[in-house]
Amino acid sequence: MSDRPIVSVKDIRKSFGAVEVLKGVSFDVAKGEVVCIIGPSGSGKSTILRCINGLIPIDGGSIRVADFQVEKLTADRDVIALRKEVSIVFQQYNLYPHKTALANIMMAPIHVLKEDPKEAEARAVALLAKVRLQDKAGSYPGELSGGQQQRVAIARALAMRPEIILFDEVTAALDPETVKEVLVTIRELADEGLTCILVTHEMGFAREVADHMYFTDGGVIVEHGPPAEFFARPKHERTRAFLSQIL
Amino acid sequence: MNSAPGRPHGTAPQGWRPLPGGTDLPVLMPAAERLVRRVERERLIGNPVLRLEPWHGGLLLLVFLCAAGYVQAQAGADRPSIVDVIWRWTPLLAKGFAFNIAISALAMAIGTTFGIFLGLAQLSRAKPVASTAWFATHFFRNAPWLVLLFYCMFLLPFKVTLFGVTIPLPDWVKATFGLSLPVMANMSEIVRGAVQSIPSGQWESARSFAFTRRQTTWMIILPQCTKRMLPPWMNLYSILTVGTVLVSVVGVSEVMTLAGDALASENRADLLMPFYFYILAWFFLYCYPIARWTVYLERKYAVDF
Numbered sequence: 001m002s003d004r005p006i007v008s009v010k011d012i013r014k015s016f017g018a019v020e021v022l023k024g025v026s027f028d029v030a031k032g033e034v035v036c037i038i039g040p041s042g043s044g045k046s047t048i049l050r051c052i053n054g055l056i057p058i059d060g061g062s063i064r065v066a067d068f069q070v071e072k073l074t075a076d077r078d079v080i081a082l083r084k085e086v087s088i089v090f091q092q093y094n095l096y097p098h099k100t101a102l103a104n105i106m107m108a109p110i111h112v113l114k115e116d117p118k119e120a121e122a123r124a125v126a127l128l129a130k131v132r133l134q135d136k137a138g139s140y141p142g143e144l145s146g147g148q149q150q151r152v153a154i155a156r157a158l159a160m161r162p163e164i165i166l167f168d169e170v171t172a173a174l175d176p177e178t179v180k181e182v183l184v185t186i187r188e189l190a191d192e193g194l195t196c197i198l199v200t201h202e203m204g205f206a207r208e209v210a211d212h213m214y215f216t217d218g219g220v221i222v223e224h225g226p227p228a229e230f231f232a233r234p235k236h237e238r239t240r241a242f243l244s245q246i247l
Numbered sequence: 248m249n250s251a252p253g254r255p256h257g258t259a260p261q262g263w264r265p266l267p268g269g270t271d272l273p274v275l276m277p278a279a280e281r282l283v284r285r286v287e288r289e290r291l292i293g294n295p296v297l298r299l300e301p302w303h304g305g306l307l308l309l310v311f312l313c314a315a316g317y318v319q320a321q322a323g324a325d326r327p328s329i330v331d332v333i334w335r336w337t338p339l340l341a342k343g344f345a346f347n348i349a350i351s352a353l354a355m356a357i358g359t360t361f362g363i364f365l366g367l368a369q370l371s372r373a374k375p376v377a378s379t380a381w382f383a384t385h386f387f388r389n390a391p392w393l394v395l396l397f398y399c400m401f402l403l404p405f406k407v408t409l410f411g412v413t414i415p416l417p418d419w420v421k422a423t424f425g426l427s428l429p430v431m432a433n434m435s436e437i438v439r440g441a442v443q444s445i446p447s448g449q450w451e452s453a454r455s456f457a458f459t460r461r462q463t464t465w466m467i468i469l470p471q472c473t474k475r476m477l478p479p480w481m482n483l484y485s486i487l488t489v490g491t492v493l494v495s496v497v498g499v500s501e502v503m504t505l506a507g508d509a510l511a512s513e514n515r516a517d518l519l520m521p522f523y524f525y526i527l528a529w530f531f532l533y534c535y536p537i538a539r540w541t542v543y544l545e546r547k548y549a550v551d552f
Contacts, residue, residue, distance in 0.1 A: 094448040094449060107466070108456040111462055112457045156456075160456065
């Protein structure tokens, strides 16, 4: 029971119209593991993440997250319960621009989890302190820099007390200096034992933090392995070609 | 040696591109850019375009004064002057105009409220609801306002009995309701357009936090829409205010009716133009500041979330 993987993806398929984006992807993620998915654009990395938390329904295969069979969930109550387990942080932050940073973090716990507003506020303040933005509580997203917005987005994801966090190319829209501040935050979360699934182009970060690496291309997982082996001795030609471009 | 160009005199050098506006003289660029912008705007609005400048208003006023003076001179000296007559009738016209404003405010309030719900219904996931809302919106949007007014005057009862209480429906109430129908339809389109212009990332992020569709719409999407709905909404109000004079055709007594009554009682042909020009001026003085404010708001909220 305790060594059952927390996320189990089996042979998922997804087509958008005539384009088949996922052609049978399978992998498992153990509890507390940090997993990085890399690959060229259009290989289906973001789609995999969105399928895991149920944003995109799959055409075939199965996904199990904790005790939920994601593709079989229909009732609102179950979907809410699933989204309490899994939170996602987007590349474009997607903060609510008409609310302050603190309000952004508090909204979901108060209106979805029905927590007490005072408790939710106290927790939101603590989370802002955790991402080192305690003095930006009253600022609107438009007044924050990209890296600060992304950290508020991470705090917002943490407010739901998830077991698993998905990061969808969160540093891709940031300049190299601000990338560092976000990566430090993610690293702290990984050290605390949160299960993280990252889609990223930051190879250096992936090598440091990941427990397991996956390389996707053309809707399938071409290769996977522990980072040391993955980067030093990639087995497939395609992986080698991709890694040689970036490293 | 290479100072003389190898091309014939009077032709442009290779790689030369005209500056925006088709000019090649930098000193002409501001004027050229203004011209280009005006052409773009007219292309979007369509021809013909009324290129009104403030000095046009001044010229019209001058023409009006001259004409009024001329007509005054032609009339006998035994009759009161046009200005005196207009001034004497002003309190009554003011009451009529206030009634027009009241009708416009009421019709706007009713139309806006129902329009928001109709607009959201157009975006419903339930197909029958969405189709009905779509049909209602386009039907009332494309129907002539006067026809809708006539329908409301004849179809709505003159009194309603609810739980033993009889509520009379005077003409102006029916007319206000009739005017609120096209407002509702236009508001529905404004709301639909505003909601669809919100980036899909907002919907996605709300879904990932398990907000229900209703919560997402009311707490996250609509508050972001209010700013971008304001300029078309105010434009709609301007059009509605000017359109309230239609109710005089269906028998409601407002400023046009009163002006007609005043003219009939004065029985002077030389009063026709000044009277109606006077009412025109009142509407202009009310609507023009709203229009300018709309332009200001549009610019202020242009670069926005």
